[in-house]
Amino acid sequence: MSTDHARDDWADAQLGETLHRTLDGLAGQAATASSLDEALGSVRTRVRRRRAAKKAGLGVTTLAVTGGLVVGGSALVPQDPVHLRPQPAGTPTPSGTPIPSETAGGAALDVIEDGYQPAWLEGTDLGCGMAVADLPAADATLELAGPLEDAPQVGAGTGEETPMWRIATRLTLPDGEAGVLMGPTLLWAQDGRAVDVGLDGTEDPVPVPDDAAAVDRDATDWRHTTCAPGDPVEGGTASYGTDLPAGEYEVRAYYQLWSEDFRDLRLVLSEPFTVALDADGDVAR
C-alpha cells in the first residue's frame, strides 16, 4: 500500500502514518486470530442453498412459461434439453484431455476412493464406499417407470458424444410437500457398498410444483464413476474419468430434496434394481 497521506489537509503526515501503521497492526492481529478456515464448510453450504434457491426461483419462472411440471413431466421442456438435465456439464466435467478409462474388470471398490464425497453431496450422509444398508430406506414415493436405456448426449459446441444412461422415474408428492428437488440420478453399489453416486443435480434444481400430484423425470447418469476423482481440470473443476468395471451392480435412482426453507436436505431413493455391465461398460442385455 502506498503511504501518501501527506496531502490530506485534515491530517498531517505524522498522524496519517500513525493511523496507517496502527490499523495495519489491528488488522494483523485479527488476521492471526482468524478461524475463517473452520467456517468454510458452513459458508459453502449457505452458498449452495442460496444458489439452489435462486435457481429454483428461475425454475418457477420457466415452469410458469412452459405450463408447469406435472404428471407426464415432459412438460418440462428446456430450451436446451442437454443442459437442463442433470449432467456433467457443470460438475463433474469431462476432462478435455482424455483420462484413460479403466474398464478391464475387477471389483468396483478397487477403483473408487473409499470415503470420498463429491462436493454437491455435502450435507448428506451419502458418500463413496458407504454401506447401502446405511442408506435411508427406499421411499415408496419414488418409483421406476421404465427400463434403463442408453441416452448419449452431444456436447453443445463440441459435438462430442458422452455415453449416458437414463431411466424414467415418477415421484409421487404427498399433499403439502414443498421444497426443491435436485436430480434424479443413479446410485450404483456393488457388494453392498456405494461405488458411484451419479451426477451433480445441484446446478439444476426444480421446485416441487404446488399443484401436481407427481413429478416425472428421467434419472440420468454417465459411465464414469463419481467416486473416483481425478486431478482437477482447468478451472479447478473435479474430473472423473474412471468407468465402473464389468460386473453386477445394485442401482437406485435418487433425488436430493431440500425443505422449503432450505434448512433440511434429505435423500429420496427408489427400490434397487440389478444391472450387469460388460467389459465395454455397456449394459449386458
Added chain:
Amino acid sequence: MAPWEQELATLAEHRGRALVGYAYVLCGDQRHAEDLVQDALVKVFSRLRRREGADGGRGVHPLDDGGTTEAYVRRAILTLYLDEYRRRRRWTGVKHLVATDDHARGPESGATARADVAAALDRLAPRERACVVLRYFEDLTVPQIAEALGLAQGTVKRYLADATATLRTVLQVPHWTTTDGRAAR
C-alpha cells in the same frame, strides 16, 4: 467441485485472513469480523451469473465482469457493516473522547497505541470509521471513498476531519497545520 467452490476455497485460503483483518478494522470485534466476512462471501458467491464455457456449455459464476473477487467481497463487507449499523441505529452520537493519562503515549508505543486507536475507533460513527479505514487502511483517495460510500467528496472530507480530530486526541499526535492550502486527493 463446481468452479465457484474452487474459487471460494482459493480465496479463503489465500486472502481469508486479510479479509478478516479488513472487517476487523471496520467493526472492531473479532467474532463480528468473522461473521461479516462469512456473510460477504455468501453474498458474493451466491450471485448467479452465466458464463459460457469453452465448450459452450452453461456455467454459472458469481462474477461476470473485470473486477476481482476479493474486491467484490471487500465491498460486500463494507456494505454489510454499514447496513447493519444503519439498521440497528447503534450509533448514539458520542463523538468525543477524553484523553486520560493512559492514552497519553506516542504512536511509537505500538500495542498500546493500537488499543487506544481501537477504543477511539469504537467511538466513531460508522461512516466516519469507514472513511478512516478506507483512507488509512485501504489507501483510497477521497473521490474513491466518496464513490464507495455514495457520499459527496465534501462529506467524506468532513468525516475524515472529525474522525482524525478524535483520533489525534487519543494518539497524542501534535497537530501540524498545513499552510499551503493543498487539497486532499
